[in-house]
Amino acid sequence: MKQGLRRVTYFFKRLAHVAASPVRRDNGRGGVVVHPYRGYGSRDEAFVMGRVYRQLALGRMIPRRGALRDIADVARRILRRGVKRAGVEVRLGDNHRQVVTDRDGYFNVRLPLESPLPVEVSWHRADIAVSTAAGRLEHTHTEVYVPAEATDLLVISDIDDTVMFTGVAEKLKMLYRLFVKTAERRTAFPGVAALYQALHRGADGKLERPILYVSRGPWAIYEMLEAFFQLNRIPVGPILFLREWGLSWRHPWPRRATDHKRDLIERMLGLFDDVPCVLIGDSGQHDPEVYTEIVKAHPGRIAAIYIRRVDNNPDRETAINRLREELSGSDCELILAADSLKMARHAHHRGFISAHGRDAVRRSVCSHPETVDSADVAESERG
Structure with missing residues (x-):
């Protein structure tokens, strides 16, 4: 009983700690805060996003850390408000553009690249200056990912239950893993790092293909996801969240993500x-349906769909197999896989990855025998 109570208490402490993290950048001073997100682009244009908001200062009696500080920061997050019509100037190389924030304080800058960026690097620094009606000027910067011109394949992957196990199909477990487990303890599916490295490097092992990640999670876990990617040696790309969870009195619950995912892709x-x-996703939500719609709307653009099977629901598997049949007349094949090895076999067969990359996935998956589909291993060894 006591142990269970301690776990519940720990859960809510961690939940408060994570929910409080986005407001800590001001070190308790309050005022106007600029939070940019990683940008992305092509050789022709780039996109830089972020939010400008005003939040309360901490009182002198609030400690610098601990549960009381977390509670105070959660309150500041609930009470913070976006700064509307703040001027935002973004500079990327010799390119620049000015916009104003919307009524919730968000800015989304579409920046034509009239002056080319250096071609020898993929990550570029964007400098951001924000001016408010009060005349205050804030400076910050972010990174923008622009792939090489020789890119032959784009990879767009879900994160939740695709790259790492969050248990979306089991809501309570998902919340525990999402808010309580640290980046070191959050589990990547076996073979994921090797598969994504292989897709990033291509069939000759020398490319740097763009990999874009999307998540149903809140912006509050952005830093944790970055740490998770680095710890698990998963190729880093812009993490394009689908929605702001809207932790406020007006919007206390997450917004629907399906339409946002389709629009983003x-x-x-x-x-x-x-x-x-x-396109890479999982069977637990609507990824197969959304991806199939995209194939039909954009003939010839989707080379393959990889769906990780996250449960043993026969009805769900039947529904996904029905979608695969719908795509049988297209250039795109939908692969439903229990592990990363089946995806790697198909990717190698299609020329997306090298034999070395496929073998690296096999070694990683086979080092976790409880996750291995023996039929996949046998077929991989034959091919």
């Missing part, structure tokens, strides 16, 4: 012109 397809794309 279609935006990426438009940004990267005729480059074929691989």
Whole structure:
């Protein structure tokens, strides 16, 4: 009984700690805060996003850390408000553009790259200056990812239950893993790092293909996800969250993400012109349905769909197999896989990854025998 109470108490402490983290950048001073997100782009244009908001200062009696500080920061997050019509200037190389924030304080800058960026690097620094009606000027910066012109494949991957196990199909467990487990303890699916490294490097092992990640999670876990990617040696790309969870009195619950995911993927397809794309997701939510709609709407653009099977629901598997049949007449094949090895076998067969990359996935998956589909291993060894 006491142990259970301690776990519940720990859960809510961690929940408060994570929910409080986005407001800590001001060190308790309050005032106007600028929070930019990683940007992305092509050789023709780039996108830089972020939010400008005003939040309360901490009182002198609030300690610098601990549960009381977390509670105070959660309150500041609930009470903070976006700064509307703040002027935002973004400079990327010799390119610059000015916009104003919307009524909730968000800015989304579409920046035509009239002056080319250096071609020898993919990550570029964007400098951001924000001016408010009160005349205050804030400076910050962020990174913008622009892939090389020779890119032959775009990879767009879900994160939740695709890259790492969050248990979306089991809501309570998902909340525990999302808010309580640290980056070191959050589990990546076996073979994921090797598979994504292989997709990033291509069939000759020398490419640097763009990999864009999307998540149903809140912006509050952005830093934790970055740490998770680095710890697990998963290729880093812009993490394009689908929605702000809207922790406020007006919007206390997360907004629906399905339409946002579809719109985001279609935006990426438009940004990267005729480059074929691989979509990776899981069976627990609506990824197969959304991805199938995109294949039909953009004939010839989607090279493959990889769906990780996260449960043993026969009805769900039947529904996904039905979608695969719908795509049988297209250039895109939908692969439903219990592990990363089946995806790697198909990717190697299609020329997306090297034999070395496929073998690296096999070694990683086989080092976790409880996750291995023996039929996949046997077929991989034959091929």
